[in-house]
Amino acid sequence: xxxxxxxxxxxxxxxxxxxxxxxxxxxxxxxxxxxxxxxxxxxxxxxxxxxxxxxxxxxxxxxxxxxxxxxxxxxxxxxxxxxxxxxxxxxxxxxxxxxxxxxxxxxxxxxxxxxxxxxxxxxxxxxxxxxxxxxxxxxxxxxxxxxxxxxxxxxxxxxxxxxxxxxxxxxxxxxxxxxxxxxxxxxxxxxxxxxxxxxxxxxxxxxxxxxxxxxxxxxxx
Numbered sequence: 268x269x270x271x272x273x274x275x276x277x278x279x280x281x282x283x284x285x286x287x288x289x290x291x292x293x294x295x296x297x298x299x300x301x302x303x304x305x306x307x308x309x310x311x312x313x314x315x316x317x318x319x320x321x322x323x324x325x326x327x328x329x330x331x332x333x334x335x336x337x338x339x340x341x342x343x344x345x346x347x348x349x350x351x352x353x354x355x356x357x358x359x360x361x362x363x364x365x366x367x368x369x370x371x372x373x374x375x376x377x378x379x380x381x382x383x384x385x386x387x388x389x390x391x392x393x394x395x396x397x398x399x400x401x402x403x404x405x406x407x408x409x410x411x412x413x414x415x416x417x418x419x420x421x422x423x424x425x426x427x428x429x430x431x432x433x434x435x436x437x438x439x440x441x442x443x444x445x446x447x448x449x450x451x452x453x454x455x456x457x458x459x460x461x462x463x464x465x466x467x468x469x470x471x472x473x474x475x476x477x478x479x480x481x482x483x484x485x486x487x488x
Contacts, residue, residue: 293364295319298349298387299371303331310336319358321347349383350375358390366390366397373401373432377422384446394482396451397443403455403472404435434474448478
């Protein structure tokens with residue numbers, strides 16, 4: 268990936284805390300937990316939180332389980348393909364307050380994204396929310412791909428076989444709202460990254476959003 272999860276843990280953790288610490292006891296699902304760069308700082312910060320953590324990679328899940336801070340009474344890590352495996356095999360239905368989806372959806376084939384969001388919707392409590400951050404349309408990384416690497420519109424494959432989709436605000440809102448979510452925030456984040464090796468300052472575009480599952484008195488758009 269052009270941006271690793273390790274580059275964003277401080278901001279991700281801060282944004283998650285702002286939502287999480289509004290109430291006392293919270294249940295979090297980190298969809299695409301990687302090696303736990305967000306997970307473990309949150310566990311250290313708040314003793315009154317339980318975190319479900321899943322990842323497509325068995326190695327990443329094993330890494331999390333072998334971490335010194337991993338405790339089954341406070342965290343449950345498991346391997347999961349969000350497009351195929353029912354999250355409810357590990358997470359009770361409508362039990363999660365907050366889901367983090369950070370640089371995960373872009374790696375999923377566009378035809379399967381809705382299925383992943385439907386999966387998440389089932390385990391989220393009414394009134395619960397998804398915190399999203401991923402690649403935005405016209406990010407510098409998008410323009411570095413050659414035509415041969417293009418799999419579909421805004422969807423590319425890297426040399427190592429991993430894939431990346433670049434989202435527009437409109438497409439992302441359409442995806443989430445199509446699965447019953449309400450859009451709470453959905454904005455581009457513009458950054459500049461300095462490539463010292465090549466002597467370049469390149470523009471980065473990310474999409475940072477928040478979507479909520481309607482509560483009992485609400486209806487989705």
